[in-house]
Amino acid sequence: MRPSLPEILRSHGIQPSAQRLAVAAYVLDTEAHPSAEQVWARVRERFPMISRATVYNTLNLFVEKGILRQLALSEGNVVFDPNVEPHHHFIDEATGAIHDVPWDSVDVRRVGDLKGLDVREYQVVMRGRKRTRGER
Amino acid sequence: MRPSLPEILRSHGIQPSAQRLAVAAYVLDTEAHPSAEQVWARVRERFPMISRATVYNTLNLFVEKGILRQLALSEGNVVFDPNVEPHHHFIDEATGAIHDVPWDSVDVRRVGDLKGLDVREYQVVMRGRKRTRGER
DNA sequence: GCCCTGTTTAGACATTGTCTAAACTTAGAC
DNA sequence: GTCTAAGTTTAGACAATGTCTAAACAGGGC
Secondary structure: OOOOHHHHHHHOOOOOOHHHHHHHHHHOOOOOOOOHHHHHHHHHHHOOOOOHHHHHHHHHHHHHHOOOEEEEOOOOOEEEEOOOOOOEEEEEOOOOOEEEEOHHHOEEEOHHHOOOEEEEEEEEEEEEEEOOOOOO | OOOOHHHHHHHOOOOOOHHHHHHHHHHOOOOOOOOHHHHHHHHHHHOOOOOHHHHHHHHHHHHHHOOOEEEEOOOOOEEEEOOOOOOEEEEEOOOOOEEEEOHHHOEEEOHHHOOOEEEEEEEEEEEEEEOOOOOO
């Protein structure tokens, strides 16, 4: 069973507040990889008085505390991902949608062998189209 | 021997002009992965009357015509790369510098096997530090 | 020379994000 | 319950990056 939102925040050193919970409720439970403006729009539906600055502050705080990851994959789109475990990304060229790809479904080798480079983390970024229907 | 700049532009369907050549002279011959503003600053040193809009137009045109690639790797930084062949990227966390990594120096397998995804292109994005001295 | 087409320009505008100072809320001490 | 200090939120100003527009400006073909 998943810990409650206030527990998740507290366990990462974040003091819960109504605004932070509202942001967390949306952003920790989406696969949509939303931008900051999209998060603001969504949260405002249920919490119309929340300010833009608070949403930005909160997202940055969550990233800093490690419950969210910030991604910049396609041009000019910074986006948030609640999946902080290592994984890859697939970008649908038709729609721009970003999908997570499980770590184990791709083999990457020899990354550690690059001379002169101390690679601390990596991911494969893929671009293409989602297949229609069940082909493959 | 490398074709002259006007030939490169023409062979990609771009009509050469003084401004386009000035942008090309810098951006096609750098490994620095500059942003649009950096390109503007650099080009202006030798060509002080060039406008910002022209630099943006020209870079977008070059990307569209395939002599330049646009990258968005680290947060909020859109950057240009004259290397349009497949290759990977390494981002130095200390400096933010982006380095090209040759395609063959990393093995990636099973990318084609992902079900539901038709992957048309991919790259490995690595983050870490450059090693000091000759270790490894 | 004169058109026509394509290019360049300055500045207005849009979008995304940060900063500031004041107002507000909370937790804990009393 | 009240007080205070610390932390949080707010609106709006500001900054950085990028696009758009309308006018000015080549340059080639006639």
